[in-house]
Amino acid sequence: MNSFTKSDELLQRELKVSPLAAQTYSKSYRYFSKGFAPSYMDHGEGCYIYDVDGNKFIDFMCALGPITVGYNEPSVNEAVIKQVNKFSSGSLQSELEVELAEKICEIIPCAEMVRFVKNGGDATTAAVRLARAYTGRDIILMCGYHGMHDWSIGASDNHKGVPEAVRKLTINFTYNDLNDLETKLKENEVAAVILEPIQSNGPKDGYLDAVKELTHKYGAILIFDEVVSGFHYALGGAQEKFNVAPDLVAFGKGMANGYPISAVAGRRDLLEQIEQGVFVSTTFGGDSIAMAASLATIKILEQPGFYDHINKIGTILHDGIQERIDKYDLNDVLAVSGMPAHCGVAFEGHGSLSYLDVQSVYSQTILQYGVLQFAIYFLNAHHTEKEAKIYLDATDEAFSLIRKAIDKDSLDGILVGGKVDPVFKRNIK
Structure with missing residues (x-):
């Protein structure tokens, strides 16, 4: 199990001076299973991020969508640095x-x-x-x-x-x-x-x-x-x-x-x-720095085959999620939500379990596989079939545990970490 010592220390410090310890609701610690997720990122490379404790995760959040061509992309960095040396x-x-x-x-x-x-x-x-x-x-x-x-x-x-x-x-x-x-x-x-x-x-x-x-x-x-x-x-x-x-x-x-x-x-x-x-x-x-980054980014997005790649990986994930929902007979609790380029899992409650109970099992499990995502994924140019396989392996394990939780109508022995506790909650189970 990963250690999050520095992340936890920073979180406690920030909670004293900034609401939710995140400037964007959906990046708050409350959206992940407590004890299994980092709160602070140190750097990124391609489709991977590294937290302040040195843990590595495949990032399927992509900063909630902005990272389209990958972290630390050389051509974007070069364009930004060139403009930094002029003015912002x-x-x-x-x-x-x-x-x-x-x-x-x-x-x-x-x-x-x-x-x-x-x-x-x-x-x-x-x-x-x-x-x-x-x-x-x-x-x-x-x-x-x-x-x-x-x-x-x-x-x-x-x-x-x-x-x-x-x-x-x-x-x-x-x-x-x-x-x-x-x-x-x-x-x-x-x-x-x-x-x-x-x-x-x-x-x-x-x-x-x-x-x-x-x-x-x-x-x-x-x-x-x-x-x-x-x-x-x-x-x-x-x-x-x-x-x-x-x-x-x-x-x-x-x-x-x-x-x-x-x-x-x-x-x-x-x-x-x-x-x-x-x-x-x-x-x-x-702001000229952001404009330099945008021009460099669009130049990559314009390259032939860029969106073919995104849709290919997205389709693997989209279809793979549904196959695993069917495998564990979870269509009354889980659903594929979205189109291949931007997709994920929608959760429903069952018995005494709320939709957040079900989502918490999912969150805890995929984090243990080194996958950073809380429901819906985004993709960038560096996601490949390798990362898709890890994502789907994590999802398979998560769905098997959700099946067990539903069958016993309890999270006992299944959910070890804290429950996800999003700022905005649905009004249903």
């Missing part, structure tokens, strides 16, 4: 800003203009603001997670601190349910429909085309939130994969291999509003 943020913009904007407009189907910001939530918020200004309407129809800003998080269960008046302006609709969408479009003067185009097992045939048609029928702007899907399924994102171009799109995560940058892109007439009084401006939006 300066009193004038870098020529890299021009190059990256041109590249985004070249590779993203809907992009005629682009505006750079920092986080995914910045990009979705900018898109919503542009849509409201253009339509003169206030109501937003939303499907998925779109960041921490009030207009979005206020429509979730995690709305503490968001004014009621703001919360009323955003309405959730159900993915893959066109009747629900059209009903809400009829009932409200809608400025924009915003959704993550790929959720769960992906859109039904024709769904995204129909969403676009309905959105325009009722005079609203269609926004794809591709902060997650962008640069993971195809170079041009879900809109390229499914051949449906929205009016606006938000990108982030995977566009710079871990460096902080995001973008809102789309129709020229919508983006030009930024010159006409729609405020989308940030001090670090023109």
Whole structure:
């Protein structure tokens, strides 16, 4: 069993001065089985990370999606170092800003203009603001997670601190349910429909085309939130994969291999509003280091065969998970969730065991195999069939233990570490 002495010491120190001891909820120690997981990373190489105690893990989290071409990628490092020796943020913009904007407009189907910001939530918020200004309407129809800003998080269960008046302006609709969408479009003067185009097992045939048609029928702007899907399924994102171009799109995560940058892109007439009084401006939006990293990253993503490799490894994992669910007769408790490039396991409770009990057994087991992941995996260029086999071996062992736990309706003798305790929990078992 790995030792996490330094990691545990750092965790106790940080808990005294920073909530949850992590700046991102999903990287918190609470998302892993206590006693089996590190909390602090020292360095990464390819698809592996090394914690502060020297333990090595295959990383299937990829920093929650940003690491698309691998840790410590030489060409990205070289581009970043070259720019570091010039400047990061300066009193004038870098020529890299021009190059990256041109590249985004070249590779993203809907992009005629682009505006750079920092986080995914910045990009979705900018898109919503542009849509409201253009339509003169206030109501937003939303499907998925779109960041921490009030207009979005206020429509979730995690709305503490968001004014009621703001919360009323955003309405959730159900993915893959066109009747629900059209009903809400009829009932409200809608400025924009915003959704993550790929959720769960992906859109039904024709769904995204129909969403676009309905959105325009009722005079609203269609926004794809591709902060997650962008640069993971195809170079041009879900809109390229499914051949449906929205009016606006938000990108982030995977566009710079871990460096902080995001973008809102789309129709020229919508983006030009930024010159006409729609405020989308940030001090670090023109950070040249992140732009250098993004240009170097995209150059790798553009190489022939890149996405063929990602989809090949993803398919091995996707199909392998389902085979093992069938092997242990766990289809009432476990399900494959997602498409091959970004997929994993969904958990349900059974008997006296909650879904978190089941997930805790999974977490503890795969960590013992040296696999860092808590439910859904991301892939980068360095994941191969070797890492996929280790992942599936770990999953096989985890599922066998879950089967035992269900058969005895108890975690006794099976769960040795602590239970996972995510910040946001489902309202079901």
